[in-house]
Amino acid sequence: MAGGTDRAVLCPSSTGSSDPYCIVKIDDEAIIRTATVWKTLSPFWGEEYEVQLQPSFHSISIYVMDEDALSRDDVIGKVCITRDMLVEHPKGYSGWMSLSEVDPDEEVQGEIHLRVEVLGSQGSRRLRCSVLEARDLARKDRNGASDPFVRLRYNGKTQESTVVKKSCYPRWNETFEFELAEPAGEKLCVEVWDWDLVGRNDFLGKVVFSVQGLEAAGQEEG
Structure with missing residues (x-):
């Protein structure tokens, strides 16, 4: 992967600046973390890395983060380089690229x-x-993991599972029950969150069930 710098329009924190660093991911697997450049809105890293890309990879994502000692680090933006883009530049690419805003719903991955x-x-x-x-x-x-828990919402009521610490492959084996609404027009929403001691919890994804469709089947598993 060719080295280069990305121009970032950084949003200042309450101190009037940011403490930016970059995380490089290949298909959502973090493989590189740069050094933090302290108290600046115009960072320069000058770091180069070589990584082995598998033929089946889809994209390389470079996230620009703002380090915060007291709470969760903020995502300033990201650049996504797809496999097709690299094919168009077989000798590599070096230049300015605009950062795109990160939508948490687009960062969802995994299965439940x-x-x-x-x-x-x-x-x-x-x-x-x-x-x-x-x-x-x-x-x-x-620490390279999450502290996931599940939040279930149905007919105005909410229940939550226990938190599984430091795992991206959690096992809960917990059962929850709700009184069935009549008629059963409400949807069951199963959300997965990353619990944080300091700051807000991070959204990991959700599944929504049509209970009317479930009544005909009786049971679904998968």
Whole structure:
């Protein structure tokens, strides 16, 4: 991968500057973290790296971060270099590239294993959701992992699982039940979050179920 610098329009923090560094990811796997350049809106890193790209890779993403000693580091923006872009520049590319804004919903990755079913007879039915495990979740913490938990929302009520510390492959094996709404027009929303002791929790992704469709099937797992 050719070395180069990215021009960043950095947003100053309360101190009037930022403490930027870069994270380089290949297909959502972080492989490089640059040094932090302290108290500047015009950073220069001058660092070069060589990495082996697998033939099946899709993209290289370079995130510009603002380091914060007291809370979660902020994402200033990112540059995404696709495999097709590299094919167009077989000798490499060096130049200015504009940073794009990071949408948390676009950063979602991974899968969650659920079992959802309708129990009981007419008049006293329940919606049961078993949260089994997840895999390949996004890494949101400095230790290269996340502290994931699951939040379930249905018919105005919310329940949460326990937090699994330092894991992108958590296992919960927890079961939750809700009183089934009549008619069952509400949707069941299963959200995955990264718990943070300081600052706000990070969104990792969600799955939404149509309970009306579930009633016909009786149970879904996958």
